[in-house]
Amino acid sequence: MRGDAATTTARFAAARRVVVKIGSALLVDGKTGAIKGSWLATLIDDLVELKARGADVIVVSSGAIALGRRALGMPKGRLRLEQSQAAAAVGQIALAHAWSEALRTRELVAAQVLVTRTDTEDRHRYLNARATLSTLLGQGAVPVINENDTVATSEIRFGDNDRLAARVASMMSADCLVLLSDINGLYTAPPGRKGAELVCEVCEITPAIEAMAGNPVSGVGSGGMVTKLEAAKIAVGAGCHMVIASGHELHPLRRIAQGARCTWFLAPASALDSRQRWIAGTLQPTGRLVVDEGAADALGRGKSLLPAGVRRVEGTFARGDTVSIVTGRGREIARGLVTYDAADAARIAGLRSADLEQAVGFRGRDELVHRDDMVLLGGNGHGRQG
Numbered sequence: 001m002r003g004d005a006a007t008t009t010a011r012f013a014a015a016r017r018v019v020v021k022i023g024s025a026l027l028v029d030g031k032t033g034a035i036k037g038s039w040l041a042t043l044i045d046d047l048v049e050l051k052a053r054g055a056d057v058i059v060v061s062s063g064a065i066a067l068g069r070r071a072l073g074m075p076k077g078r079l080r081l082e083q084s085q086a087a088a089a090v091g092q093i094a095l096a097h098a099w100s101e102a103l104r105t106r107e108l109v110a111a112q113v114l115v116t117r118t119d120t121e122d123r124h125r126y127l128n129a130r131a132t133l134s135t136l137l138g139q140g141a142v143p144v145i146n147e148n149d150t151v152a153t154s155e156i157r158f159g160d161n162d163r164l165a166a167r168v169a170s171m172m173s174a175d176c177l178v179l180l181s182d183i184n185g186l187y188t189a190p191p192g193r194k195g196a197e198l199v200c201e202v203c204e205i206t207p208a209i210e211a212m213a214g215n216p217v218s219g220v221g222s223g224g225m226v227t228k229l230e231a232a233k234i235a236v237g238a239g240c241h242m243v244i245a246s247g248h249e250l251h252p253l254r255r256i257a258q259g260a261r262c263t264w265f266l267a268p269a270s271a272l273d274s275r276q277r278w279i280a281g282t283l284q285p286t287g288r289l290v291v292d293e294g295a296a297d298a299l300g301r302g303k304s305l306l307p308a309g310v311r312r313v314e315g316t317f318a319r320g321d322t323v324s325i326v327t328g329r330g331r332e333i334a335r336g337l338v339t340y341d342a343a344d345a346a347r348i349a350g351l352r353s354a355d356l357e358q359a360v361g362f363r364g365r366d367e368l369v370h371r372d373d374m375v376l377l378g379g380n381g382h383g384r385q386g
């Protein structure tokens with residue numbers, strides 16, 4: 001049976017580059033507000049084991065806000081954006097120190113990397129971040145990444161480290177993303193409820209799978225299952241398997257290596273190249289092109305998107321921005337880099353190639369999105385329970 005312990009062991013053993021995301025609740029003691037040092041020590045043992053078998057390891061660690069709010073004496077409950085930014089400024093120092101000290105005991109060097117969403121959405125900065133991380137890995141250091149919460153205002157922030165970790169996994173061509181969580185995976189119904197079963201394997205994120213993640217409103221924010229599914233879409237779209245596993249116990253990665261029960265989101269075998277991964281993983285396409293059925297079929301057969309097949313243009317975008325290509329029913333079927341800005345795209349929507357020049361006043365490309373700049377979105381199978 002797939003989804004058994006041996007399959008989990010084999011999958012994890014095959015991973016050559018692993019991104020591990022650790023949530024605040026696992027790392028910071030809710031009562032004392034201190035780092036859970038003994039738990040962290042066992043995680044470091046696990047990272048050492050991974051590195052010893054030749055895998056590259058990248059850590060994405062939360063905890064800055066949780067540590068900093070305590071140090072500043074902030075009240076319990078939800079913080080305002082500026083409060084959490086202030087808390088992160090204080091807590092990030094303690095967080096980086098804890099990682100650095102814990103890794104040092106095993107003769108590993110920690111490298112702090114703080115990023116905002118724009119560092120991964122802007123192609124130039126993305127390539128720069130990737131080069132830095134590659135250099136660090138080449139030097140044997142362990143990058144410990146967090147969002148740069150102190151400067152990341154709402155427009156430019158990830159807001160949760162699940163998607164940040166997925167974006168890092170995609171950027172670094174990782175083959176396995178581990179989200180250590182307070183729960184060991186995705187359940188068919190709220191865990192604890194009668195009949196709720198762990199989903200061991202997800203090959204396609206269907207509406208049924210999304211429904212299991214629960215209400216998008218209550219699930220939004222850091223740590224919910226909804227952001228984990230969003231992360232899975234990014235990771236799987238980049239050819240990286242993702243696993244949600246429990247981080248509550250000691251040695252959480254060794255437990256996966258030994259076949260712990262968890263949920264795997266499986267990437268299709270056909271991997272995208274790195275540029276395609278960047279396009280597919282864009283978190284906020286700036287516009288949408290609503291296409292007719294004929295165009296949707298043509299894209300499925302590997303064709304470019306021509307203006308004739310576009311019914312409507314939505315959003316504000318410049319030439320070269322990433323846009324979503326959606327059906328009339330709003331289903332996103334592809335993403336790509338657009339060759340006209342929003343105003344010109346609206347002018348040529350529905351027109352045949354021969355009429356484009358007259359509409360925009362210059363001789364531009366025949367395609368609105370060229371197939372080389374486009375990634376089709378879609379899965380490869382169905383969810384499996386067990």
Ligand code: GLU
Pocket residue numbers: 023024061062063064065066088146147149159160161162222223
């Ligand atoms: N970046 C935040 C922190 O370090 C955590 C975000 C999250 O938990 O997803 O406190």
